[in-house]
Amino acid sequence: MFQGEQVIVHDAERADSVIEGTETPPPFEGKAVIQPSPFETPDLVDIDDLDPIPKYRNVGGRFADRIPAYYQREIEEKEKIADSTPIDVYCSSINPRWGWRWKLVSYYEATRPAVRDSCETLIIDSGFNRWGSPDDVLEAAAKMDADYVFATDVTGMENPSNKHHNPDMPSPDDAGIDSQFEAALRGIELFMERARELDILKKVILPIQHPYVDFLEAADDRGWLDEVGYIALGGLKRVDDVDRRIEALHTVREYVGRDMDIHALAPGTEPKMLRELRDNPDLIDSLDNSTPEKAPASNKIPDASWTQHKHLIPFGDDVSTVRAQFSGSIAVQFAHMISPLCDDRTFEEVIEDVQDDQPRNDAIKSLDEWASS
Structure with missing residues (x-):
C-alpha cells in the first residue's frame, strides 16, 4: 500500500540483514519501483513509505464483517x-x-x-x-x-x-x-x-x-x-x-x-x-x-x-x-x-423448426394437456 492505495511493487532492494540470514530482518530497504496499476507510469518511492496490504478489506455497511448465513x-x-x-x-x-x-x-x-x-x-x-x-x-x-x-x-x-x-x-x-x-x-x-x-x-x-x-x-x-x-x-x-x-x-x-x-x-x-x-x-x-x-x-x-x-x-x-x-x-x-x-x-x-406462418405443434391446446405436461 502507498498513501492508502494498493500498488504493484516491481523492484525493491533486499536488506543486507536478509542476505546475511538474520532471523527477523526487515525484508527490504532503500527504494522501490511501484505502479498504481499496470496502465500507469512506474514511480520510485522510499520503502519506508509502503505499508502492508490488510488481510481483510472492510467494504463498509451493515455486513462489513460477514455475509449473513x-x-x-x-x-x-x-x-x-x-x-x-x-x-x-x-x-x-x-x-x-x-x-x-x-x-x-x-x-x-x-x-x-x-x-x-x-x-x-x-x-x-x-x-x-x-x-x-x-x-x-x-x-x-x-x-x-x-x-x-x-x-x-x-x-x-x-x-x-x-x-x-x-x-x-x-x-x-x-x-x-x-x-x-x-x-x-x-x-x-x-x-x-x-x-x-x-x-x-x-x-x-x-x-x-x-x-x-x-x-x-x-x-x-x-x-x-x-x-x-x-x-x-x-x-x-x-x-x-x-x-x-x-x-x-x-x-x-x-x-x-x-x-x-x-x-x-x-x-x-x-x-x-x-x-x-x-x-x-x-x-x-x-x-x-x-x-x-x-x-x-x-x-x-x-x-x-x-x-x-x-x-x-x-x-x-x-x-x-x-x-x-x-x-x-x-x-x-x-x-x-x-x-x-x-x-x-x-x-x-x-428453436423454431417450422415456418413462421405455420401453427406451433408444441402449443398447449387444452387444460388436460397443460395438467399432464
Missing part, C-alpha cells in the same frame, strides 16, 4: 453455474448493486468505481459508437484497475456528437488512410505503441474487424498476433444472420488456433447461438452481453428463447436494487444455457 447458499449456487460455464460471460454494467464474476465497462463510464467492486474480472471497452484515444481508454483502465482493455480501433459506427468522443480519431479523410479498414488498423497501431511503452501487452485485447481473415492477416503482418494473447471479434452486432455469426467464430478459431484467446463482442442471444457455444466450448473463451442490465432498464425480462417480455418495474427509491436482482438472474440464465447444465429439451422448446 441466509445468503450463503444463494451465492454458492450462483457461483456453481459460473464455474460450469466454459466461456466467461462478461456483462456490460454500470450498476454496482449486483455482483457477477465478469463485467465490462466502457471507457466513458469509468466514473463509476463501485462497479469494480461488483466483479472479479473487469474489461474496459474502447467503445463502438464513439472513439476514445489510447490515453482516454488507458486512463479509464487505470482508474478502474481493469484486468483487460480493448485496443482502440475505429468501427465506423462512431457518432462525433456523443459525449467523450475524441475528435483525433483516425479517419479515411486523413492523409495516408484510404479506407475504413485502414482507419481501424491505424487506431489499433496508436494503441499498441502506447501499450508497448507501458509494457502492458498481456492486458490488451486486440479487436478484429470484418472481413476477419483479411484483418487477421494485416494484424499478423504487423506482428500484433505475436504480441498479444487475446483477440476480439468486432462487428458481430451488424450481422443479422446468426448462422453467419457462428461461421465467423469458427473461421477465426481455425485461423488463430487454440493458443489464442478469443472474445466475441456482442455475438447475440439467439438460442441457436447459445446451443452452438454450449456444444463447442472451445470455440471462444469469452463474450459480452448487455441484456442483463438493458432489459430491466427497459421494463423487459427475457425468457429462455431470449424474447423480451414487458415487465413493469416499480417506481420509487432504490429501484436500482430491484433491477439489479433481475440483472443477476438474467446473467445466470445466459451462463446456464451455454453450460453443460442446460439440456437439449431447452433448445428443442425454443
